Amino acid sequence: MIVRWISALLVAAFAVAAPLHFSSARPSSDSITGTLPQHGTYVVYRMQGAPVAVVALWYRAPSIGYGITPVPSLAHLAAQAVAASTPVTGKSLSTVVHENGGHLTISVYANSVSISALVPTDAASTIVAAMTRAYFSPVLDDKGLAIARSELAEEAIFTSFDPIQAAHNAVVGSLFSSGPQHYPALGSAKALSSIDQDTLRSFSERAFRAQNAVLVLTGDVDERLAASAVQGRIGSGGADLPISSPIAAEPTASSEPFDEAGGGQAWVGPKISDERSATALDFIADYLFRPQTGTLTKSISDLDSSAYVEGQFITLHDPGVFFVGYTSKNADGVSKEIDLALQTIQSPLAKTEFARARAAFAEHLLFDLQTPSEVADTFGWYTVEGNPTYAPGADGVRGRYFSAVNSLTPELVASVAKKYFGGKSSRITFEQGKSGKVISR
């Protein structure tokens, strides 16, 4: 699709925050959606480039399971074990992907699971069949489960040393009093060892039903590929509804020891259906926190060149979450810089600066939607969170997300920032080498 933007340079030269213009001078790069044989959904998006395809299954499923008693890591262990298990006829999904020169990735979030294979195009049909066979009729064998436990335990230990991940788990968890958002999607190695095979099997059969699936196909693909999906066993019901996580009554602040000094903060944000507000927070994340170019990223780098800061709005069914995490030898200074930036953004940006930043934001979106994996992740995520047509890239740059970008104004961004950064939040500080205690306020 040919995109005719008003030149960002001209926008800046005239200091006018005019809307970005798009025209459709060439055929649309729309995605194609359809229904799988047993009422799951498929999304197909064709892209030019390397002869590769992404075959991804997305499910709306709680990471802690469906029972009254939460089982942290259940969804992740189940998805990993299914991929590693060998059905009576054939090889494990993991082996099939690997032998075809592909990569298999499993990502689990509070309310969703993604199983994604990046493979050479000529293997795509084989992988669609193998993946849908593996998950629509899940097999869990002892060997597969043992491999999955071992790998995830190692991953859990590895990520426990990641201060940003630790900050994320702590502050997002304390924003919610219970429900999937209250727990990390991948818990401790100990938690993994306590999940029994019956619980996993029961969860897999409910969560990974064909009716609950979104099959996403991107890259060098066409719609015919969806026909390679197998039927799977007959399950009941349609797609699951999201399980809500109640927001905690009081904001929290805590301090804990960690290997590196740093911290994090999270705020309750808008739900995914509030498209303008969600897009405004995405804009703020890009403007302040984008690696290399974010205004706050740069000022923090000036303060401490070895500092790391990350900020993003996590678009969720209801509510979304804005998260900031950082590490620095000068953690206090960085924390103050973050507070100042989030305060300053609550006043409208100057028109020239806003025009430049919005043009950059739109271009960054295109950068972030370059590969089949990036596009598949976006389509899968927005579909299971309940607003597929708002996915960046859906309908190309004429879609709803880019329309929302187009509708941003300095005043709107400031008012959204004021509303959400002045609302409920949680904060954690990591003190290097110090033993800390949890403080509530």
Add this chain to the structure above:
Amino acid sequence: MKRLHTGLLFLGLTAAATNGASATSSGYPATQVQQIQGIPLSIEVDPNAELTAVDVFIPAGLERETVATSGISALLLRCLFQTPVTGVSGTSSLKDAVESFGASIDADVTGQWSRISLVARSDQMPLLVDDLYHALANPDFSAKNLAMARKGLLSRLGETASEPVTVGVEMFRRAYYVGGNGLPALGSVPSIMRLRTADLSGFFAQTYVQGGAHVSLVGLQTPALRDSVKRLVGSLRPGSLPAVTIQTRPFEEKPMRVVARRKIGNPLIVVGFPAPSPENRDFATMLVINAVLTEGIATERTTESDVPESIGSSYLYDIAPASLAVYINGGRLDPNFGVNQLINVASSLGDRELNAEALTKFKAVARGSLLMSTLNAGERASLLGLFAQGGANDPLNGVLSSLDAVSGADVQRVAKQYLKNYTVALVLPQNETDGK
């Protein structure tokens, strides 16, 4: 989406090129080579591309450096990125001019080239190439700019000193290559501190020339962009550099071992082999051998993860002759066991042919690795530029076709030729050896 269907033409060409070998079932969009002022421009056209990537390869690579000027290519690029350019939004550094509206500019120094990479919205690319042209036409090597560039480069140098793979591969390069190709890509602290404005001006005048330069483009080629690229290459001085004779140290029967100590958590072992360059007919076979060496020893994981791999490799095909550095993460795999396994696998590859099942698997892994390294326009422009040097018209598809044609006998023959001798570089944690 309208897609460029060039498959039939591509299959015909590659079948001929590979002497009747079976063609790939699906390939990259075909590329074409045009000439702009005598400089080759390799293009993968995507008429629907929202983003376009342009890579400029200038023959100012490591091979032109000496111990005294080590790091000069990298320092020069940093000065170039900080050179003020004036656009419609005012005057700013080249890097800021490109990045402020969302585009990206990057650079690196390889054996043969200094490579500058631009990725931007297709309609804006001509403006940004013009910005680069202005910087190249009037680079700022002033003392003030040089000091700023030096500070940035030294900071980056400090970071890479604790990156074990970078350190290990550079140690192997230093052991194998004589001259500039054996020097660290970012230089050394003493040499960077010594370099002055006159050095940079002289190096720029000497090496930023049209002869040996080339450009690759992936995305939308418009007349405006072609004009901008023409201006850009016109900013390079006409003429060519004298050829560099690349020298390597001969491998001894007893492998050379080099050791360094750094502030790292676990030991890292690099085993380096000579390897064929991309234009060599055995290049694809070596990609399969690379897959065998790494996949044959690695513990297979179910899924990708952030947990570091136990083994990996770096194919140094930007230098001719090329080399292959296989590294073992001592934190994930016992170093002695890992090296012994690697050498055993290397040796057995020369002793007997892979069976058909294994060959099929490792060819698929090699093919997948190549494809996964070219997922976006910037990555493809980079590889297209590097591979186009052999003169191939459609080099990425050429490699895919050659991979399809690799036989078990090829693997055995090439293993015998290249894996017989090797060099070992060992990077040890500093605290482990302190006081010993």
